[in-house]
Amino acid sequence: MPTVRMTVNGMERSGTVEGRTLLVDFLREHLGLTGTHVGCDTSQCGACVVHVNGSSVKSCTCLAVQADGADVTTIEGLANGADLHPMQEAFREHHGLQCGFCTPGMVMSAVDLANRDSDPSEHDVREWLEGNLCRCTGYHNIVKAVQAGARAMGGGS
Amino acid sequence: MNDFTYHAPTSLDDALAALRGAEGGTLIAGGQSLLPIMKLNLAAPTDVVSLAGVAGLDGISDDGDSVTVGAMCTHAQVAGSAAVQGRIPALAAMADGIGDAQVRNAGTIGGSLAHNDPAADYPAACVALGATIVTDRREIASDDYFQGMFMTALEDDEIITAVRFPVPARAAYAKFANPASKYAVAGVMVADGPAGVRVAVTGASGDGVFRMAGMEAALGGSFSAEAVAGIGVSSDGMLSDTAAGAEYRAHLVAVMAKRAVEACG
Secondary structure: OOEEEEEEOOEEEEEEOOOOOEHHHHHHHHOOOOOOOOOOOOOOOOOOEEEEOOEEEEHHHOEHHHHOOOEEEOHHHOOEOOEOOHHHHHHHHOOOOOOOOOHHHHHHHHHHHHHHOOOOOHHHHHHHHHHOOOOOOOOHHHHHHHHHHHHHHOOOO | OOOOEEEOOOOHHHHHHHHHOOOOEEEEOOOOOHHHHHHOOOOOOOEEEEOOOOOOOOOEEEOOOEEEEEOOOEHHHHHHOHHHHHHOHHHHHHHHOOOOHHHHHHOEHHHHHHHOOOOOOHHHHHHHHOOEEEEOOOEEEHHHHEOOOOOEOOOOOOOEEEEEEEOOOEEEEEEEEOOOOOOEEEEEEEEEEOOEEEEEEEOOEOOOOEEOHHHHHHHHHOOOHHHHHOOOOOOOOEOOOOOOOHHHHHHHHHHHHHHHHHHHO
């Protein structure tokens, strides 16, 4: 069975996996990082979004072995101790969640957008969140949160 | 998903050796098509050979009369490439409309073309622009490459290395997207390039991408939306599913063609 090594939230992690082990399962089951959620398992809902080498991807549609050697950031890697990341703070401030299941993926996707565009329009945000489904909020407050979070980040994560 | 042996070669030769040495091997690029079908057990390879670490499959170059895109370039890289945006903006815009942001960050042009989903966007772009599919052993014209739903001219152990797009005078892509998947219910790329005016349709036919000869002739005479407006599209052979029936798809092809011509300016 293959051994994978990757940097996860700044720490060197490794594990023995099957070839078919998905990145999301490696994160959740092997590393105990259960903040990354599995919603649909069909690469549609975006609850599993993490960053691999700085780009947001769906970790249910990525093999752990594909991320061997990569730099991975999950939702657990955003906050600095008790201080929420600006995008997390914006989601709290603007009530960008209800049940919260989709939120880790929403935030990780939003941070990727903010890294590319520090002042996205409402249209830009809605387009970018095409691959992140929320069944509670109707997106209105999520969009507001992402715009505020992006401005708070000021072009950097 | 069945388990498999994973290979991470760093050269084309090693990738070919791994593929040829496997009982039922397959290549993986970004995995955005392959992994979903493996989850459904529609594919159950014994060996998966990754192209991610293979040298020489990345990069986008402006060659003057053409733009060459490395097979492992992601849709996001194509969409964001200054060379593609500058020389073939319709191709950049098309790539920017594939799936969603995360799919575009992982999915590749080579993977999409090797898979040849009948509703994928790239087949229309390749055929309309008259692209050449470059592999480890030869060059294949787009007109010869696509051979029906999920079927291509690739041999079992052949690896796409790049795609070469001639720069057109003008081109545009119009897609009526499935609201859930963003795959094309009907997508039409119109290009006025070195090989003349070409109109290629994806998403609509069960046989995959096809050209609209009648529209091409009409646009060759007068490049205007009015020239294609009166050309009927037959529903024979059109896909019919929960997203759209065959008649509706045929109608959408005509509408998308008109929009694409208008977008050419």
